[in-house]
Amino acid sequence: MQYLYYPGCSLEGTAKEYDQATRALLQRLEVRLTEVEDWTCCGASAAPGISRLLALALAGRNLALAERTKIKADLLVPCSACYLNLKKTVETLRADPQAMRDTNEVLAEEGLSISGKIRVRHLLDVLATDLGPSAIAGKVAFSLKDLVVAPYYGCQCLRPYPVFDDPQNPTSMEGLIRATGAEVLSWSMGPRCCGASHMTTHMDQGMQLSGAILAAARDADVIATVCPMCQLNLEGFQKQIARRTGQGEAKTVLYLPQLLGIALGIPPKELGLALNLAVTEAFKKRIAMDEDLSVMAAQHPETIRQPPGKGVGGDEPISQRRSMGAPSH
Amino acid sequence: MLRENYHAVIIGAGIAGIRSALDLAETGSDVLLIDRAAHPGGLLSRLDAQFPTDGCGMCKMLPLLERDSAEATCLRKGFFHERIDFLPATELSHLEGGPGRFAVRLKQTLQGVDPQLCIGCGACETVCPVDMPDDFNSGLSRSKAIHRVVPHAVVGAYVIDAAACTRCGACVPICPTGAIDLAFDRRKEFSILVVDDELSVRDSLKEWLLNEGFMNVQTAESGAEALTLLEQSDVKLLLIDVKMPGMDGVDLLKQAKADHPDRVAVMMTAYATVDTAVEAMKSGALDYLIKPFDPQAMLAMVNRVFQATVSVQERQVTAGAVILAGGMTLFDPGEGVNPYGYGTHPHVITSLAFERVLSGCGPSQGRLVRPADGKPLQRIAWLQCVGSRDCQISADFCSRICCMISLKEAVLAKNKSNDAVETTIFYTDMRTFGKSFEPYRRQAEEERGVNLVRARVHSVTASPESGDPLLRYAGLDGRMHEAEVDLVVLAAGFRPSPETEALAELTQAERNAWGFFQPQPFAAACSSAEGIYLAGACTEPVEINAALIQASAAALEAGRTLRRSGSQLALAEGPAAKGVAPDAPPRILAAICTCHGCLSETRNTEKLISGLTRDPAVVQVLFVDQLCGADGWGPLEAAIKDVAPNRLLVAACHPLRHSTHRRALSRRTGLPENLMTIVDMKIEPTEPQADTTARSLRTALGEHVLSASLQMGVAFLKHTDPTAPEREQVQRKALVIGGGTAGMHAALAIADMGYGVDLVEKENRLGGNLAWLHHTLEGHAVKPLLDQLDDRVIQHPKITLHLEHEVVNAVGRVGDFRTTVQNAQGRTEILRHGVTILATGGLEAETTAYGYGTHRAIVTQQALERQIGSGEADAAAWDVVAMIQCVGSREPSRDYCSRVCCPTAIKHALYLKEKNPRVQIYILYRDVMMTGFSESYYTEARRAGVVFIPYRPQQLPGVETSPDGIVTLSVRDPIAEVDLKIEANLLVLATGVVPRLPAKLAAFYGATLDSGGFFQEADSKWRPVDGLREGVFACGLALAPQTITEAAAAGQAAAQRALRILCHESLSAGHPTAAVRHSLCVLCQRCIDACPYGARSVDLEQRRLVVDPAMCQGCGACAAVCLNGAAILNHHGAGQMLAMIDAAVE
Amino acid sequence: MQTVTMEVKNEDVADAIRTLLGRILALDEIDAVMVPGRLPGSRSVMPLLIHDPDQLDNSDPLSPAFALNAAKQVCRLTRTATPKRVAAVLRPCEIRAFIELVKLKQGLREQVIIIGSDCPGAYPNKIFDALTREGDDSGADHGYVKRPSVDESSLSKACRACEHPMPTGADLAVCLWGVDTGREVMVDAQTDSGREILDRLGLKATPLPDQRAAAVETVVAERTRFRDSMFAETAAATDSLEKLDHYFAHCVNCYNCRTACPVCYCRQCVFETNLFDHDPLQYLSWTRRKGMIKMPTDTIFYHLTRLAHMSTACVGCGQCSNACPNDIDVMSLFRTVAHRTQAAFDYQAGRDVAERPPLSEFREHEFADTAGLHWRKEA
């Protein structure tokens, strides 16, 4: 299995560990990643706030770079914001020939062109659909038995494009988490909004939304995320939220590939666990992580086997939003 | 028993199918009615009550004339008509030929229980181990794998759910009549070949299959080996691995199918080669399984193939026409986003399921309790537009009937709880678009306290405290609201029924964007395919009366095709049976069913014989085994020919089930049907004996009671008057009053069937409102329709046109009316006719509201349409156009929605937008009544930038005019919370429709008007174009506000109803009918008031009371109120009843 | 004009009424007056149809007895429309019976001017016969009028239990109670027709005296008390099939009660039709089952049928009891049952000609249910 890889700016900065863990996990799962050469910012949510064409061009540039590589593979994106931006750009360009022409005109400045044929895939989509829980279960070296994990999806990998999961009641993480031996927290906050950039622009509102998620994860040991923005909001503002509301305790927040990586016995250091802002002592103890984060102290004796009778594949992708019909006149 | 040649085959036995079938049968056609379900009645079989009566009236569809041709019983129990054969669980599998000569191939799935043998005793149900959700009750109750589909159905009562059945076999020995066949032997023989290069796959598959009872399984490790085996044995099913060395699976498939195309093959594939497997389906593979697969899934598929092979019975018939009446199916709210937690939240159900909650045979026997936990219901919320009016799920249409269903359900819930239950309906537009809908809504809201909240609920979650459903919605006040209720009812919309796609392919009938069948412009009952007609909700979700009107129109079109193709309709005049002289002494043959020997074992038959023959009227007593089956009716027929009785007494179980037999027996022996009676023996199974699992049968009646029942039967027969009912001659000609859309359609329909028509029109031209209508919402030009109708009417040899004539007087009754018409010069003429169709039309209502008449920029929608038609409307000159809806409508003074105004306003708005995209259009409305597929034009109008502003009748928009030609409207926008001033170049008022049916004219024919001045139907739902007086019909705007297409359909429906009468030389209502003993009658006339059918009157000349035999329905109300003993009901006379009572207490 | 007075001379109230009748008969539009009276040389009181004003001397408008309920006789006079009308002096119970018959289209109300008076009650036929035989002829008349509540116990039981002694529904009501009948009687118009007649008689208008209401109330209260105790006794006497058998033990199927009943309007009773000409085998079969049956059969059945048919129309005139040769108290049972059946339909026989008899029509909401049709009847 092979994918083109677009890490995005956050994964070079605040979400370095997401990048590290993704690479380490996929390597362990024998998936080859080819990073798109000379990639630049996708435009994030800011570019559309300035100009539509600029947004298309910034994202389009990266898509064009990906298309230019010789490798015929899907473009894997771990950052939900980048994923949505790139995905939306592809969809827009496919649907709007004028936008396609304009974008190509801009990209021509850099000698690039785009066809819109490339498929943009979220990391969670690849993990849940292409690899599936069985790929994890078969390689578990360190069972996370008794650990309760709250799967937190955030918005932009689910909406507005319901590609691989139910945008309102998502479940794609659950099989993966169970494959590690961990339990899945039953909650309804998985697809709720964390407040996104409100943390910068409307801090009160941002804290309220993130606070609600943290509060609902009370009974979980870990919150698993698949988006740098969500991760930062949940781990970086935990203390401020607790101070403000007068309740709430420190909660371990991990990127999903980190959690899966631990179960596969990948050394914490390779998963960038030291870079996380919220990893509780209890959690460290649970996974028997030693101080220098390099070794797992003991291998768990149990091996988890694939449940019998289940095929590879996982859930059917949820069908795309269908086009609306109108009666013949 | 079934015929081979039919005039028509009707696919779908819901109410529309039944209506079409009855209409055709009543005009002399032989009809085959099929349904994929095991019972007739369709969706309506699950709805106990309909508004506005809040009761059921399905039986009102039954014939009122020649009633003896059908069984006058509850249609929920069964459907019997001498010209209609019903095949349950049957689908169309092939169709060729054309109008007049269709070859129809049908596929009937046997349900495991022989309906001829099943007596509905229920013994099987007690031993069946499979507990599954009951489909009929929407899964709110449990059933067994072998179960009754419809709790109250009499025929074909039990079926086996093949998918759920475990084939444990427990039910087979316990069935006392041996009606159950699980096909074990055929399963053993069923030949399966597994082809896979992996030994482990071959072995495990074989083992699983053997365990499932498939004993004839062979395996092959390569394509070549498989081909050898195929030559040697008759393999029915192949399971083929896609990827094999040498010949691969697809090659094998092709070769295996080459000489045996009916061989079934299923491909087995790894995930990687799914594409190949999909490809293989093009080469004839049925399906594919992805390895590693679940044994259960594999076995389910094999079972399915097996069932399809063994339990399907093919049948070929011919038909002159085909009517598609497959109806619609409920949207599954669990589909897609499912924000309301359907299927996950226990207290969220569909409106159809709530119908079951209300039903006496529902999960809680009609008690108003929550299905999941039995908690008494105190707060119920209905959520409208679930699966409708939702572009996200390709449903840019309105399902039309959900608003009224919810209102009705809320009222029924109120009824059940003595108004204690709190009911709230969350809606977007309350679409009360029919004649009686608005008053019903008003009553529900104002008198019954049903809360109507204009809001779309966003989500349903469980309350953290109680677990009860918690609704979240944004109120009109701009605030978020939460409401906790006990039960959420989702007013789920509708989708085409599942077989629509296949039917479209087989019949070549086109479908629309949403998968419903597409009718032809102005011809709701015509499909795009010749000879294929459309009835009911298969074209659009519709309410009962629209479905029935369209069904009658479809019957008319089918009849027309039959006539055109030279089909002879075989209508027998009068009863086939020869009469019995009134004074002939009764000779009764008593035939008693021994029902699989049960009677002879447990009864002293000698005693029964001596008891019966003590009365010399009983000439012979005959014991016959299985009178319910062909085995029993043979000996009985022979005995009748031998003994020549003039009365027949039968004792058997379930009298209704024998109605078809009885009719056939009457035809073959000449013994009139009304001189046969069937006594219910109430057969039930015994408890199994200790040494066996088998049950036998016994009658539930004690010896004395059985004897008394038989004696009652004898008493009944002895006193039955053998005189045949009176018949009245028919003037086989029609009078149609009004030459608009509906009138012309009605006239042409009747004339095309060969009967003369007098068409009377007040004006000097035909066409009515067609003259000024320019185009329809759908964009069809109106002029060509008018020209075509005009030509056809004028040139039709059977139509006599009376232009500029008015009806000045009329007398008579069904079959013989005399109408005096007068022309402008005052010359009169008397027309004689057997039926009358009132198609006097309607007009745009007049108004003085909003300054109408004071300013030339204030016009009505009709005026705008005229301007558009004449080219006067200069859209380019207008910057702003405003429209006000519901002017003078939906108010207590005119309490109905005119239904055409919203489509007209939007039609005009779209037209103006097209001509001048810059024109701003504001439509001020109360509820946007864009029902059905017209909803998409509402969306289109919104998309085109038309601004819709809601107003409340309590706060009407203000209008001011200025001399510069500008009309200023002031209205408050409730959402934006701003007062708007709209300066418009044109203000268009939608004043609605008023009927033009003078009460005096209606009274000539015994018809009455409703509160809106429209023709009062006999029943707004079930007899939508019939007057209370038989022989008088209405259509078009005189009947109700209608579109052109609806008026055309109503015209045809009225014609079809009229043809039932015209096709007879003489008329009879059938048995029983009322009569008058003049010697006793003192003319107190209580019976006239009591007669609900208007069949009784005083002949003033003769000073005596007369009964119209064609109109009397034999209800007996007259006999009940008559104190003189003068009003009597033939066949239920006082002497007869007294004799039966004496026999009963003997 | 609403109310007028008629002067009473010599304390002869009846004569004052005769004067009134004379004036009415003198009107153009009135052909004849029907009034109780005695044929010369006879003791029995019968309705007389009088055309010649001189014959009014034979009339006895306040007769203390009525051998038959005259309602059916009024029907004979009003079956179809005639050019002129008749006037009829009727007792309140006769008026009520006539109104019931009008509802059943047996007579035309507008064809008759009804003159009624406060009814002190009447003697049973047998007692009246005895009284007149004793020669106390005139005394029976005058005493009865002057002392309306005297000798209550000898009045007919039906009259003593009659809580409607006022001539409700009459065009003209002759008022005796609360009026000084030594000097005058008052005539009150109760309908438009009544008022028209009064207008043309040229009599002195006067209001009704205040004390009248109290006087009426006293009478009604007394009779209601009697009625209720009669109901209780009768109910107790007939509360089982055995007791009912006993109650009607003397019945000989003479059907006199049916003939005497004013509201039994059938041309021929169903019990006189061949429906009850049973097969001899039938009698034998009945006695075979029961061991013994009373002959004639169908007596209880007959009375029950009459109750079923007529109790909602029963006006309580008591003629059934009057007519019984074997002194069966038919009236008490009929009234007891009728009281309940009429209450069940919120109906009162003879109260109002516009009121529809129970069970004769469907109310709109019953209609759809019963007949399966939704039909708005013309208003």
Place this chain on the structure above:
Amino acid sequence: MSTPATRHASATDTREANPLAIVQEMMRACIQCGTCSASCPNASAMDLTPRHLWRLVQLGRMEKIFQSHTFTLCSACYYCSLRCPRGLNPSDAMAEFKQIAARGRMRQYGDTTHFCRDFVDNVRRNGRLQEMTLMTAYFMHMRRPTLPLRFASLGWKLQSKAKVSLPTLRRGAPKLEALFRKVEEMEGDGT
């Protein structure tokens, strides 16, 4: 309050003539059912509900719309788009407002527009986002001395984890200059 109805945008209107045109185009089919409002996680913090805002869009009430901060509170969670029964995309329409505000340099939306502008400038220069540089620029623009303090602890934490590199000055021409310039040229806009 009573004002004459504003003229509506139509397809031919240019963006300059009617800045609302594009949002109107997007939201015309709205039937004011309120599903968006009820689904919005930020609705409680908004001065106008989304439904109210769309109605103002349909009625063309510019002044009321741009008195409101509603669209700045959209966190682009797309719940409303998921559920809109008309199949509209209110989330994207909100983003469109942000653009209008940014283009129009509307002072009242300083927080939002400055953030976008600083972000894009950062990208223009560096190609990939320099998070620390962005925040510094943003805080400077906002000219609110207390603002940086709210992020101080987080900033320190991030730095201690070496997650944010110190601002490095990129030499030479901005990385994406050509691309940006072309866009500006094509849009004929000084942005």
